[in-house]
Amino acid sequence: MAFALAGKVALVTGGGRGIGAAIVTRFAEAGAKVIVANRTVEHAEDLADALSARGLDAEPLPLPGTGRAELTQLVDAIAEKHGRLDILVHNAGGCPWASLEELDEEKLDAALDINLKATFWLAQAAIPHMKRQEHGRILVTSSVSARVAMGGGAHYSAAKAGVNAFIRGAALELARTGITVNGVEPGFIAKPGRGKMGTPEMMTKLGAAIPLGHMGEPDDIAYAMLFLASDEAKYMTGQTIVVDGGSTLPETGFAVEALWGEQQ
Template structure:
């Protein structure tokens, strides 16, 4: 059996934004579970370095460029992923992010970037992949969403709106494809440790961790293992859902509730 008991042998998986962080962890765990993994990344050399590292471990991984987020580019990425084996079983849309800006500061470019990268790409990837998956009567469409879909952070209203749209996409697509052997699900990460970024600075992470019920940030593997379950045959009866993986950070009503519970100053 594969990683953590899940076996993806014979499956072909495409992971967008798979070069670093959560995407790299997903690609790694899928490959360890037996899948042939295609990493699509805007920074190709980063994806190629990861692919070389995993190939050296006798895992099946290759990198392809993610040249754009429009319908033609994403259809091309899907075709590229399916080209060698003639099949595509799992698509993970992990690429995401946005430029932070208050609503007053927001311009059309920043809003379009948030919507294209996080939300619109889901539609184009599904549109390209599902004809292949229907022929197989098996498919897994997975999306990295965010707890930002249900909570607010200053400067991130456009990101939250995009991720809320992602969650709605998951439900709508799951309903449309339910009779085709295709499931559609997502994972909503909370605070996850990553290289770089203001949120991962030790002084910031130490402060914010006090308000997470489990007391610390999560790791990329925490998301990857949730994705691994959703990608597996064992998840055949799970569709239209998002799994929140946030250490309980969305549970308390306010930060004060956490302070009161654990006597924090």
């Protein structure tokens, strides 16, 4: 089986819904034991129950927060219980949107804590366990917002750009240890929790502006993560895979309209 993860132990943060749930599901189907860490633990429990009913191996846990001590305790407890930690996926993320003029310290800290700082703390906690195994995969859900801009999201873009820089720096540091570090940059993905951007009208408008003509699905990200977690990606490190339906290709939205506007 391609992209097999049999015998692997994986931790996925933000794994209860949307992209995270898709990652958990694909990893479990590939044979991994997946720890589903989610802030709303009920979502993790529902997913784990559904996977268990299919004979797959998933275990729900509450995601305790974004601090160094609590995330280290989470990782250490998983490694101690299961005897190893092969794959870390930091997928939890997001931020409260605000214009630059309205941005306050609380919103900035929230964006940096969950998207960027938690990436450092989780990876730092996982490294000793992976070093002992001489093998590991550290993966992060980044965003195309790391390379393109959207009004009201400068703090989110800055955090995700920091994630991409982390991926390169950590990959270089760990290259001789058997640990690879990579990420996926999603574009517009149809998933729960998008608020006004998740209405049918807005999704139609967004889809029309994407070269492939529609928004992506959580599985589009999950399959990229599955590849990066597998032995087939053993010679990749310090990279991000952009999965965006081509949305970062046009110079402007007018280019899409000029090419396909009449077909939408």
